[in-house]
Amino acid sequence: MSRAERRPPGLYHRVVVYLLFLILLAPLLGTFVYSIATSWSATILPDGLTYKWYVALWSDPRFLRAFGQSLLVCVGALALSVVLILPLLFVVHYHFPRLDALMNILILLPFAVPPVVSSVGLLQLYGSGPLAMVGTPWILIGCYFTVALPFMYRAITNNLQAINLVDLMDAAQLLGANTFQAAFLVVLPNLRKGLMIALLLSFSFLFGEFVFANLLVGTRYETLQVYLNNMRNSSGHFNSALVISYFLFVLLLTWAANRLNKDKD
């Protein structure tokens, strides 16, 4: 049966879907309304509306610093992963395709070990000695790199498999390109979409990461999530503004990732 012939969804189905939406959106909506309320305690509706919480938030230097530091750590980790993973993928798929199976196991390791457990290991290893970097952004960048690895590896691998890497490289080389020219002019432009999607998804994920950030660095290099945690005892309106700001930022990124994903078809 073709899609056009299908009957419009019945009332029951629509009710289920809308209800689900409502359940999922209700807390968000509540938070949003709370974040723009002057005060809202013993009444059904807030006493008045204001954007002062947002002003307060976006003029709080501590928040801005945490936001900036989160950005920096995420961008740093992703830059590191691009620099390391792209050449790695290239070498694996062009020269040693058999290693792909091994890589698929390796990239699952960051998922196999719970963050709390691996943080303890990382604290032991990098807490003292020649590689003491607990409490610095460097350990977070390194740690986030391993978290982003599976996303990046899978997304780019799918992209690579779609373009017939070996033949493209061979063709470019026979036409006079050296390996670097072939990689930059022919392979890389065709990986742009996979790479962008992987980056945006990893970014949204890392931006919301709390366990590693709190255990490895804490307040010594406060990221957004750690800041949110530390502010939990301040005004609820202020916190709501924080959550909504964070949510909108991630929503924007996810939407961008989705847009890129759709273009592929």
Next chain:
Amino acid sequence: MSFVSVENLQKNYGSTAVFSDINCEIHKGEFVTLLGPSGCGKSTLLRCIAGLTSVTSGRIFLDGKDLVPVSPQKRGIGMVFQSYALFPNMNVEQNVAFGLRMQKVSADEMKQRVAEVLKLVELNEFAARYPHQMSGGQCQRVALARSLVTRPRLLLLDEPLSALDARIRKHLREQIRAIQQELGLTTIFVTHDQEEALTMSDRIFLMNQGRIVQSGDAETLYTAPVDAFAAGFIGNYNLLEADAASRLMQRPINSRVAIRPEAIQLSLTGSLEGEVRSHSLLGNVIRYRVEARGVELVVDVLNRSASDLHPKGQRVTLHIEASALCEVA
């Protein structure tokens, strides 16, 4: 002196040899086909000539110069792949111009040469299209144009028609041959399709299990196979052991023989009697399986009219010229 010359070429992967002791000579302007079943080493041999696969030992000369130490970029060889290998991020014009861009050819000359070669493959209207907007046959013509634009000394075609459907394949094979002759371009073509090999080539190298079994023009390969493999791979030869052949021909024959199905004539009178076991219609040819003196033979007869058809079980007589018997190793 030959233009391309392969001497004692050997390629091993670990301890297994893909091919060993390959020797062949190709003349300037010749269209040569490497024909063989999959896994016979023909594509690997082509990739070795292109420089995309390293050789274990041996030498490859192009115009008197040993290619083995030369990188693929500097060999001056053009290649067309089965998968087209067009660059998806570039349009037709950019794809074709890529080789010239690498050679740092001036913009004016580039434009002119790209236009020329696109005209040659009849795609000048498609310069702005991207590969994903084109059919397989068009893509392969772009790939051909891309490999021709740098004016290679040698053109390699690695099963370029295998991914295309039958009608386009036939048309493109004529087009490739015409362009090759027009440019006088020395070409090595790899295929597993005997019809392609027979119709396109000046000379065919028949390969099996990493060695060249037989070489020669289409006529020689088709009419005088050297061994059972050649007879089985080209045409649909009837292969008979010595005793079966002796019984059939009623005279002593000391070696295995091959008989082409179309070299056997069917009639209603004659000395060699047989019975039709089955028949199948191949279009312009009817293929019979006939049993005569305990030997089953495949016989091809031109399909002239429906009344000619011999039904299953009908007694027929066969006529086999002595010259149709081809002794094979």
